[in-house]
Amino acid sequence: MSVIDNGKVAFVTYTGTFPESGEVFDTNVGGQPLAFLVGYRNMIEGFEREMMGATEGESRSFTLTPERAYGYRDEAMIQEIPRAQFPAGQPIEPGMVMAAYSDQGPVQFTIDSVNDEIVRVDLNHLMAGKTLHFEVTVNSVRDADEEELLHGHVHGPGGVDHSQKADDCDDSGCGCC
Numbered sequence: 578m579s580v581i582d583n584g585k586v587a588f589v590t591y592t593g594t595f596p597e598s599g600e601v602f603d604t605n606v607g608g609q610p611l612a613f614l615v616g617y618r619n620m621i622e623g624f625e626r627e628m629m630g631a632t633e634g635e636s637r638s639f640t641l642t643p644e645r646a647y648g649y650r651d652e653a654m655i656q657e658i659p660r661a662q663f664p665a666g667q668p669i670e671p672g673m674v675m676a677a678y679s680d681q682g683p684v685q686f687t688i689d690s691v692n693d694e695i696v697r698v699d700l701n702h703l704m705a706g707k708t709l710h711f712e713v714t715v716n717s718v719r720d721a722d723e724e725e726l727l728h729g730h731v732h733g734p735g736g737v738d739h740s741q742k743a744d745d746c747d748d749s750g751c752g753c754c
């Protein structure tokens with residue numbers, strides 16, 4: 578029987594909650610299984626570690642503190658941007674999540690505060706500083722093919738579809754875009 582290990586493609590169903598409130602922040606229950614290539618940083622490291630050796634049909638639950646999830650918040654990641662750099666008619670409110678394109682690719686940020694001149698944006702990952710709890714069930718595990726290992730991601734259902742380059746490209750350096 579296949580078990581989750583480096584170089585395998587794992588399909589899982591998961592629910593992620595914040596342990597303090599019990600609030601669900603992400604789940605794919607009732608939808609398509611999540612596919613990831615194990616050992617290629619498709620997932621946060623703590624998640625992979627906890628799932629290593631799991632067999633098909635096995636369920637595991639675990640809690641990741643920030644250092645094993647998305648890291649701690651860094652106050653240096655809060656930056657001030659002139660209001661004029663945002664489109665004039667665009668509403669900007671504290672707590673809004675926005676996306677922009679940088680030299681390093683797309684970045685998501687949260688509006689911290691705003692006045693007529695300055696927008697304070699928080700570039701920390703939305704999950705930075707959070708402890709995350711996961712309930713995960715392994716749907717199936719298969720060997721990765723050579724091309725998947727070369728690209729560092731899964732192809733086919735639940736993975737990257739290179740026939741739809743622009744939409745599905747995850748900018749992982751596989752040369753598809």
Ligand SMILES: [Zn+2]
Nearest residue numbers: 728737739751
């Ligand atoms: Zn690929």
